[in-house]
Amino acid sequence: MQRTQWWPVALGHELKKAPLACQVHDLPLVLFRSDDGRAAALPDRCPHRFAPLSQGRVRDGQIECPYHGWRFAADGRCTRVPGTDQAPSSTALLDSLACCEAHGLVWVCLNAPGALATPVAPAGQGQALDTFWMTDQVQCSLQDAAENFLDGFHTHFVHAGWIRHDLQRQRITVRVRPLKDGIEAIYSEEGKQSGLISRMFEGQRGRSMGRFRLPGLAEIEYRDGNDHLNLLVSAWMTPCAAGQLRVFARVATARGKVPAVLKRAVLRQMFKVILRQDRQILEQVSANRQRFHSHPVAPLDGPQDLLGPGIRQLLEQGQPLAFEERTFNISL
Ligand code: FES
Ligand SMILES: [Fe+2]
Known part of the structure; x- marks a missing residue:
């Protein structure tokens, strides 16, 4: 259930030009904005040598690894390997996560969102x-x-x-x-x-x-x-x-x-x-x-x-x- 739910990981206004590191259910993530301003989430590890992508920078809406400069699009495809003529890959090297913005927050979902799952909204909708x-x-x-x-x-x-x-x-x-x-x-x-x-x-x-x-x-x-x-x-x-x-x-x-x-x-x-x-x-x-921890007891209500x-x-x-x-x- 947890894996098909949306979880907030950052405030929308916190995610600006620079990538942002966060973690959800023990999975380290990097958040960044692609060219159209949409929030994107990838695992915070470069598939090449495991450098943290969150320490890199965002170039043309893609995240650039701080180590050898490989670049990744929001969908996890590698689009650039500096120093080689390697063409952009059509398959994703990283599993991108479902990511959206709602109610002032950036949300991610570990697996495809469940059929009815939407980010849970606060009360007081429609009031000033x-x-x-x-x-x-x-x-x-x-x-x-x-x-x-x-x-x-x-x-x-x-x-x-x-x-x-x-x-x-x-x-x-x-x-x-x-x-x-x-x-x-x-x-x-x-x-x-x-x-x-x-x-x-x-x-x-x-x-x-x-x-x-x-x-x-x-x-x-x-x-x-x-x-x-x-x-x-x-x-x-x-x-x-x-x-x-x-x-x-x-x-x-x-x-x-x-x-x-x-x-x-x-x-x-x-x-x-x-x-x-x-x-x-x-x-x-x-x-x-x-x-x-070695003598666990249930809480007493x-x-x-x-x-x-x-x-x-x-x-x-x-x-x-x-x-x-x-x-x-x-x-x-
Ligand atoms: S570790 Fe990321 S490009 Fe080498
Ligand atoms: Fe309290």
């Missing part, structure tokens, strides 16, 4: 939004990161004061329901959260949603009492090298009176703190699991783990979840 991007790399699994992102119950401790306080909890109702490619929690009757971010950025909240969608999108969406979007954070996560996760987070706010640059300046600083706090606990969890078990099942089985919508009362 101010957006900016934040990226990160974390030593953890996709499952741990997705659960962390959507789990409200760590915020009182890991982000104490920033998002919520342990001593100022509120009773709220949560509905958890399956989506055709994921799982969603809908929180209602939650007033403002007790932390700094909520006090600064929100009016009275109506409802908020946390959702996970395959293969790796976690989203948090806050809406006001009139069901207008206040804040939407969409985090696409791509497993790259062993145990490493690349995170592409798009922060979107409703376009309004406050200028986008101002919102971005303040929100970026706050999210930097939040991301650092999450990265720290996630990397502690990964390292600690590693200490116990608690009653407040609203989405984690569903996310685990989705990632392990790649199938829609089959359960009836459930309602919980919690103190968040």
